[in-house]
Amino acid sequence: MRRQGTLARSLAVAAVLGLGGSTYAVHAAADGTDDARVDWGACPKEVVAEAAPTVLRCATVPVPVDYADPDGERIDLTVSRLASTDPGKRRGTLMLNPGGPGGSGLAQPALLASRGIPADVLDSYDLIGMDTRGVGHSGKVGCGFTLDGPYTANIPPYAVDDAAVTARAKVAKQAAEQCARHDEKGLLPHLTTANTARDLDRIRAALGEERTSYLGYSYGTALGAAYASMFPERSDRVVLDSNLGDTHLTRDGLRRYAQGVEEAFPDFAAWAAARHGSYGLGRTAGEVRRTYVALAARLDEEPVGGFDGGLLRQYVFGQLFQETQYPKLAQQLQDLRAGEPEGAAADGAAGAAGPEVDNPLAVFAAVTCNDVKWPRDVDTYRKAVAEDRARHPLFGAAAANITPCAYWPYAPAEPPVAVDDDGPRNILVVQNQRDVSTPHDGGKLMRQKFAHRSRLLSVDDTGHGAYVLGDNSCALNTTSRYLVDGTMPKRDTLCRAD
Secondary structure (H helix, E strand, O other), rough: HHHHHHHHHOOOOOOOOOOOOOOOEEEEEOOOOOOOOOEEEEEOOOHHHOOOOOOOEEEEEEEEEEOOOOOOEEEEEEEEEEEEOOHHHHOEEEEEEOOOOOOOOOHHHHHHHHHOOOOHHHHHHEEEEOOOOOOOOOOOOOOOOOOOOOOOOOOOOOOOOOOHHHHHHHHHHHHHHHHHHHHHOHHHHHHHHHHHHHHHHHHHHHHHOOEEEHHHHHHHHHHHHHHHHHHHHHHHEEEOOOOOOOOOOHHHHHHHHHHHHHHHHHHHHHHHOHHHHHHHOOHHHHHHHHHHHHHHHHHHHEEEEOOOOHHHHHHHHOOOOHHHHHHHHHHHHHHHHOOOOOHHHHHHHHHHHOOOOOOHHHHHHHHHHHHOOOOOOOHHHHHHHHHHHHHOOOOOOHOOOOHHHHHHHOOOOOOOOOOOOOOOOOEEEEEEEEEEOHHHHHHHHHHOOOOEEEEEHHHHHHHHOOOOOOOOHHHHHHHHHHHHOOOOOOEEEEHHHH
């Protein structure tokens, strides 16, 4: 089972830290107003290593644990900055979020710089990364999840039948109870998208900015939509890339992951078919699909080297995030068909492993379950799994499966943030047409909700993340032009494939 545990490590976080001796702090006004002074210093050593050779500076911003008690207990949020390369052209701050919820964003300014974000954008903004509340260096939380435990992934496993849903319900219940037992500081109930949006506004104030621009990917689109709705007058230029479709992840949003797999898999299948002579998976995209479906069904009945069909389906889901991962995926399928899950499986999983699973898994569960009520009846999930297994056979029985939210011990403290279309037209919705976890429908939903305030930039491409993270020239040019010059497309636009 060693390989299964290793692969589980690479799948543990669907979304994708100790301080050293350096001192860094922010002296922020208690009421979040703009008379704050930020003292930038060295970043934590892990961030320094991850960001190298780019040099970032870091600071902390105190925020209330509970905004209903603003003078009560506080936590320090750690933020990072890649300062404008041309102060004469600087227009303000561009806050960043990589998604999750639960992903660390402290090194994100350096990542975007390394991926070639245009110099005009770097001139125009200080790029501000951060660990949001509960993550890493910002009041880190955990539930005691480990790689050898039963709960190792944000996305439930594929349920082959009703009995599999019942079995998963026991794991989900145990995970929720485990989070409650480990929440000694009482922080978990306060991890919500609304509170994180309030945190963004505290950070804006601490940085002395009247308004802030924002670039968020994946779950970061939900956070950005919440911020633009709660603080429309303080939002400047907002880019939402790879959209969930709302200000929070709902059960319907999670089920759309299965739609995303159905829409993204054909691109891989066509790629593999063109390389049938090397991988032997099929001469046409249809043959490749049939090969994969048959292999997964075979592993449901007879696992190979610790690989069952559910684990394979999660692996395929993860490898469809970027086209650069196609060769590894094809090699993996080739090995498994031969009954030899060596090489690609073990090596690929180990290479994708993160430093830990507990913190990101705990934050994902807390934010997702705190934002909105989820059904608590197991039969509801059994019915959905059966429906989606037929409707989206590649991944439906996973995305519709039961999660810890069905047993979450904390009730939402407030309703989820409602999208507010009453504000400036300043929201650019960017969406690949074939995205495995946030299908194009998520972008269309966000565009509909921000009807007056937004424009939709659809991109004829595959993968998760279009701006800078993708290769489409139109998406890059259009988004950069908006961030630098404020030029919003006059109408919804399709960026054709390069």
